[in-house]
Amino acid sequence: MPDWLQLMLTSLWPLVRAGLIFTVPLAILSFVFGLLVGLLTAVTRLFAPGPLAAIAIFYVWIIRGTPLLVQLFVIFYGLPSAGILIDAFPAALIGFTLSVGAYTSEIIRAALTSINKGQWEAAYSIGMTTRQAMTRTILPQATRVAVPPLGNSFISLVKDTSLAAAITVPELFQQAQRIVAVTYEPLILYIEAALIYLVFSSVLSVLQSRLEQTFGRYGGFMERAR
Amino acid sequence: MIRLSGIEKRFSGNTVLKGVDLVVAKGAVTALIGPSGSGKSTLLRCANLLEIPERGTVELGDVSLTFGETRRPSQTDILKLRRRTGMIFQNFQLFPHRRVVENVMEGLVTVQKWPKERARARAMELLTKVGMAEKAEAWPATLSGGQQQRVAIARALAPSPALILCDEPTSALDPELATEVVDTLRSLAAEGATMLMATHDLRLARSVAQHVAFLEGGEIVEHGAPDQLFGAPQEPRTQRFIQSLGA
Numbered sequence: 001m002p003d004w005l006q007l008m009l010t011s012l013w014p015l016v017r018a019g020l021i022f023t024v025p026l027a028i029l030s031f032v033f034g035l036l037v038g039l040l041t042a043v044t045r046l047f048a049p050g051p052l053a054a055i056a057i058f059y060v061w062i063i064r065g066t067p068l069l070v071q072l073f074v075i076f077y078g079l080p081s082a083g084i085l086i087d088a089f090p091a092a093l094i095g096f097t098l099s100v101g102a103y104t105s106e107i108i109r110a111a112l113t114s115i116n117k118g119q120w121e122a123a124y125s126i127g128m129t130t131r132q133a134m135t136r137t138i139l140p141q142a143t144r145v146a147v148p149p150l151g152n153s154f155i156s157l158v159k160d161t162s163l164a165a166a167i168t169v170p171e172l173f174q175q176a177q178r179i180v181a182v183t184y185e186p187l188i189l190y191i192e193a194a195l196i197y198l199v200f201s202s203v204l205s206v207l208q209s210r211l212e213q214t215f216g217r218y219g220g221f222m223e224r225a226r
Numbered sequence: 227m228i229r230l231s232g233i234e235k236r237f238s239g240n241t242v243l244k245g246v247d248l249v250v251a252k253g254a255v256t257a258l259i260g261p262s263g264s265g266k267s268t269l270l271r272c273a274n275l276l277e278i279p280e281r282g283t284v285e286l287g288d289v290s291l292t293f294g295e296t297r298r299p300s301q302t303d304i305l306k307l308r309r310r311t312g313m314i315f316q317n318f319q320l321f322p323h324r325r326v327v328e329n330v331m332e333g334l335v336t337v338q339k340w341p342k343e344r345a346r347a348r349a350m351e352l353l354t355k356v357g358m359a360e361k362a363e364a365w366p367a368t369l370s371g372g373q374q375q376r377v378a379i380a381r382a383l384a385p386s387p388a389l390i391l392c393d394e395p396t397s398a399l400d401p402e403l404a405t406e407v408v409d410t411l412r413s414l415a416a417e418g419a420t421m422l423m424a425t426h427d428l429r430l431a432r433s434v435a436q437h438v439a440f441l442e443g444g445e446i447v448e449h450g451a452p453d454q455l456f457g458a459p460q461e462p463r464t465q466r467f468i469q470s471l472g473a
Binding site for chain 1: 338
């Protein structure tokens, strides 16, 4: 067996393990929390009175306009100077949640406003309150519209979690760096790390198309251009 | 009975309804006709408060709501009135993510809090009535326009509303499909439903309504029985409109 393959095999489990313990939970948790923040932000922008909507707009502006890596540094290395100490993993979780929230709020807002005004009126005409119309009629249809771009966001996020290495979270990429520090084999280890990320994202892509089918089963739109 | 009095509606400074009065007696069908932009759709939408009038009173059964500069009815009052009406839209507006029978059940389950089984039984009864029972499990997207509109009629009827509003119910359908919708509405009228409809469809107005009101420029110009209004209109503006329809 060639040396490079030997090295890949012996480092496989430490890398996958770091991925399963840190990368995957970080991605899933920050996506779930981020979606909630995104939904809240989108609904605030669409329905809340001016000052609240302005706060939502300000939040999206700050997060989208600054680099994620810088945000992580501010939270983990910067906040302690202000007396706020946060461990590496929670710091990363907060950073990624805020980031996901800002980007997905725009996806959710676009999906909500894409639903025909007539659907609101139909819901109101049978006596629904705004909340009922939103949860029973508009959100389920908006979900179908939002799944593909949200899938995009999630896959981006999985890869972005490698930035957490820079704030000492021992996730997949940092684990690769550590092994490189001992073996001096950067090419092999970083390619191996890349392949593991590729496997994670591919699984997610499959999951996304399943979700698309579930939420789109009622039809009535073009599934493929002919 | 529904009574609309002194209904005024403006859209960004543009007065669309100039103090309209209209009464539809219980069990009667009134058709609103008039050119595009005459305000007939807006008047209809004021009856279930999809549009909130600037001024006027909407009275339906024991609910009476008055609008004015200092008066704005609460959301609760608006819902109370809406829940006594059903509406049929030009473009059907079925809920595409729910099956046919679920569309009809939706108001009963979500708004009236009926148990699912009872709601389903009621929905099937109504679907049978509009001839759509065999499509109960179909998705709306797989139905023709006429079929969708008949399902929409069943959905509007589900909570037994005191008033049914029809906004151009046949305008999105070609004549053949319009026929099945006209037939369905006619049999509803024969059963004593109270209806107010805005329409361009002379056949619909003539065969279903006992009373026709002609609107132009945000006011009712003339009203009367269909034969009288279509056959011998009194006002020059009504005459011009009837002629333009080629009837």
